[in-house]
Amino acid sequence: MAHYLVTGGCGFIGSHLADRLIADGHRVTILDDLSTGRLENKPTLARLVVGDIADQQAVREAMEGVDGVFHLAAIASVPRSREFWAETHRTNLSGTITVFEAARAARNGAPVPVVYASSAAVYGDNTATPLREDAATRPLSAYGADKLGCELHARVAWEIHGVPTVGFRFFNVYGPRQDPASPYSGVISIFARKVSRGEEVTIYGDGQQVRDFVFVGDVVRFLVRAMERRPQGAAQGADVFNLCTGRPTSLLMLLDVLQELCGSRVRRVHLPPRPGDIRVSIGDPARLRAGFDDVCRVGLLQGLGATLTGE
Ligand code: NAD
Ligand code: UD2
Numbered sequence: 001m002a003h004y005l006v007t008g009g010c011g012f013i014g015s016h017l018a019d020r021l022i023a024d025g026h027r028v029t030i031l032d033d034l035s036t037g038r039l040e041n042k043p044t045l046a047r048l049v050v051g052d053i054a055d056q057q058a059v060r061e062a063m064e065g066v067d068g069v070f071h072l073a074a075i076a077s078v079p080r081s082r083e084f085w086a087e088t089h090r091t092n093l094s095g096t097i098t099v100f101e102a103a104r105a106a107r108n109g110a111p112v113p114v115v116y117a118s119s120a121a122v123y124g125d126n127t128a129t130p131l132r133e134d135a136a137t138r139p140l141s142a143y144g145a146d147k148l149g150c151e152l153h154a155r156v157a158w159e160i161h162g163v164p165t166v167g168f169r170f171f172n173v174y175g176p177r178q179d180p181a182s183p184y185s186g187v188i189s190i191f192a193r194k195v196s197r198g199e200e201v202t203i204y205g206d207g208q209q210v211r212d213f214v215f216v217g218d219v220v221r222f223l224v225r226a227m228e229r230r231p232q233g234a235a236q237g238a239d240v241f242n243l244c245t246g247r248p249t250s251l252l253m254l255l256d257v258l259q260e261l262c263g264s265r266v267r268r269v270h271l272p273p274r275p276g277d278i279r280v281s282i283g284d285p286a287r288l289r290a291g292f293d294d295v296c297r298v299g300l301l302q303g304l305g306a307t308l309t310g311e
Contacts, residue, residue: 003027004227005066007053007099008073009046010037012178013117013170017070017220018043024224031062032073036184041177053095056102063099063106068227071099071116077184078121079274081143092146093153100157100165111163115226116154118167118240119147120212120281130212130246130284133169141276151240158237165237166226168219171244171283175216175303176310187251188213192307195258195266205273207252210280212244215298215306219243222292231291244283245296254300261304 004021008014009030014037018028028046031053042048051058053073063069074092075081081088099114106112121144122137139145150167157163172186179185180193194201222243225231231239259265289295298306 001025001027002067003029003065005029005031005063005069006046007031007069007071008037010034010039010041010048011072011076012175013173013216013219014070014072015041015043015177016175016216017072017223018046020220020224022046029062029066031059036076036179036182054090054098056098059098059102063102063112066106066112068112069099069103069106069114070223070227071096071114074117075143078141078143078276080184081141081146082276085142088142089146092143093149096150097153100153100161100163103157103163104161111161113164113166113227114154114157115166115168115223116150118151118169119144120169120171120242120244120283121278122148122151122169123281124278127280129280130244130282131242132284133240133242133287140278154238154240162237164230165239166231167238167240168222168226168243169240169283170219171212171214171242171281173214173216173219175307178216178307187211188254188304188307191255191258192304195255195262195264196308198264198266200267200269201255203251203255203268203270204277206270207255207268208250209273209277210248210250210282212247212282213249213254213300213303214243214245214296215303218296218298221294222288225292225294232293241288241291242283242285243288243296244285246283246285247300248280248282249300257300257304261301261308
């Protein structure tokens, strides 16, 4: 049994991870400021520290004595990073550096490993399809720029401070508990709720933009695996992998499948594309497969079914 810190553990992905760690018999401490995370998401057996990820003392205290850190706390919205540039930077990059710094001496003065969330947003307007990890990073948003900054600081964490890390460039993650009520939330959670209620959906742009949707259960499996065993072929103590399926889905296709599953047709309103929006974002999962001897297993139909039933 190990003791892990999950930052952002009351959020969508972090709470699924915390559930899994507890089910595996581990001790879990969560550090979360409950800004988008919810108390109801916290597993009963997890200890919650309510605090800010950029507060050095709060992070140090929450990390005291743990065997490893899953760092998921962030302001996970591209439009919010446009509206609140400096505020999101503080959480998304300064917060990550605060985590790496505390990880240098978390267990009896020795470093502990950190598995953290990067994002496909680091590729920005690179139009390569599919995107391999060695594709040029050209973030278009403050969010993407900060996630790239996290990767650069992860390298410093390892090379200078001996903190081993694994970063995952999540593509578009979806599943139960992703907040359907917030306009900043993921498109699947928003569309799933609207279509199931027969309400009108808003499409930014022509709806032909393409995403690589990954089910949250697959994400959790890779996070846990990266903590337990260093991936094969990881040449260094700071490595980065795409977390993706390699399968493209346009928004219009997504809407069709949801309407089919719900047996309803809804009205669609088109608004101009969001500034900084990426047109095509498809990852190449080859390195993920080689490093972990595993792939994302949940197909879109199955994952959307689980999202609609909340299971
Ligand atoms: P989420 O908003 O549900 O979870 C983020 C959690 O972090 C929330 O519980 C929130 O309260 C907490 N948090 C925010 N600011 C904080 C702060 N200053 N101090 C402490 N806690 C804070 O989002 P999510 O979708 O679960 O995202 C988890 C991670 O995955 C994030 O790092 C996000 O950038 C990354 N990511 C998500 C996606 C996706 O498709 N959902 C894609 C790429 C990367
Ligand atoms: C997602 C993640 C982000 C980042 C990125 C990786 C969320 C909330 N954001 O950003 O954290 O890591 O992936 O590249 O998970 N859209 C509509 N109507 C709506 C909502 C969205 O048309 O009501 C469009 C939106 O303009 C975009 C697409 O749907 O073209 C996906 O939007 P999103 O907010 O789900 O995710 P994205 O790709 O901007």
